[in-house]
Amino acid sequence: MSQGRIILILLSMIAAFAVAIHLFTTIVAPPESGQTVVAFDLSRPRAPAEARKLVNPIPVSEDVIQQGDELFHGKGNCFVCHGDTGKGDGDAGALLVPKPTDLTDPNLHMLRRDGELFWPIRYGIEGGMFAYVPRHVTEEEAWMIVHYLKTLKAER
Numbered sequence: 001m002s003q004g005r006i007i008l009i010l011l012s013m014i015a016a017f018a019v020a021i022h023l024f025t026t027i028v029a030p031p032e033s034g035q036t037v038v039a040f041d042l043s044r045p046r047a048p049a050e051a052r053k054l055v056n057p058i059p060v061s062e063d064v065i066q067q068g069d070e071l072f073h074g075k076g077n078c079f080v081c082h083g084d085t086g087k088g089d090g091d092a093g094a095l096l097v098p099k100p101t102d103l104t105d106p107n108l109h110m111l112r113r114d115g116e117l118f119w120p121i122r123y124g125i126e127g128g129m130f131a132y133v134p135r136h137v138t139e140e141e142a143w144m145i146v147h148y149l150k151t152l153k154a155e156r
C-alpha cells in the first residue's frame with residue numbers, strides 16, 4: 001500500500017470518528033432537563049404557580065417607573081444581559097444559553113403577570129438568571145423595576 005493511501009485511510013477514520021462523536025453528543029446526551037435550548041419559548045412559565053398571585057405592593061406612578069428605569073440601567077445590572085432597550089441583546093448575554101429574554105416581546109407581557117416578572121429578579125431562574133435581591137436591589141426596588149418592565153412592551 002502506498003504511503004498516500006495509508007494517509008487517506010487514516011484521515012477518513014479520523015473523520016468518521018469525529019462524526020460519531022458529534023452524533024453521540026447530540027443524540028445520546030439530550031440537553032439538561034429544565035434548561036431551554038430554544039430562546040423565548042415563553043409557553044413554559046419560568047416562575048412557580050404561586051408567583052401569579054403576587055400583587056405589586058408599590059403603586060404605579062411616573063416617578064416609580066423612572067426609578068425602575070434607573071435601577072434597570074444602574075445597580076440592578078439588568079441592561080448588561082437584557083440590553084439597553086430590553087431586547088435581550090446586552091453584551092454579557094450574547095453567549096448565554098438560554099438567551100436573556102426579550103423584555104419588549106408583547107407575548108411576554110400577555111403571558112406573564114406582575115409576580116412572574118418579579119420572581120426572576122427576587123429568586124432567579126434555574127439555569128437562566130441569578131437572583132438580584134438582595135445582592136443588587138431590595139424587594140421594593142425589584143417591584144419598581146417590574147413597573148418599568150411593563151413600559152417596555154413593544155407594539156408589534
Ligand code: HEC
Pocket residue numbers: 036040042045046047072076077078079080081082092093096097098099100101112116117118120121125127128129130132145
Ligand atoms: C447575567 C445575565 C442576566 C442579568 C444580569 C439579568 N438577567 Fe434576566 N434573564 C437572563 C436570562 C438568561 C433569562 C432567560 C431564562 C430562561 O429563558 O429561562 C432571563 C429572564 C428574565 C425574565 C423572565 C422572562 C420570563 O420568561 O418570564 C425577566 C422578567 C428578567 N430576566 C428580568 C431581569 C431583570 C429585571 C434584571 C435586573 C434586575 C435581570 N433580568 C438581569 C439573564 C440575565
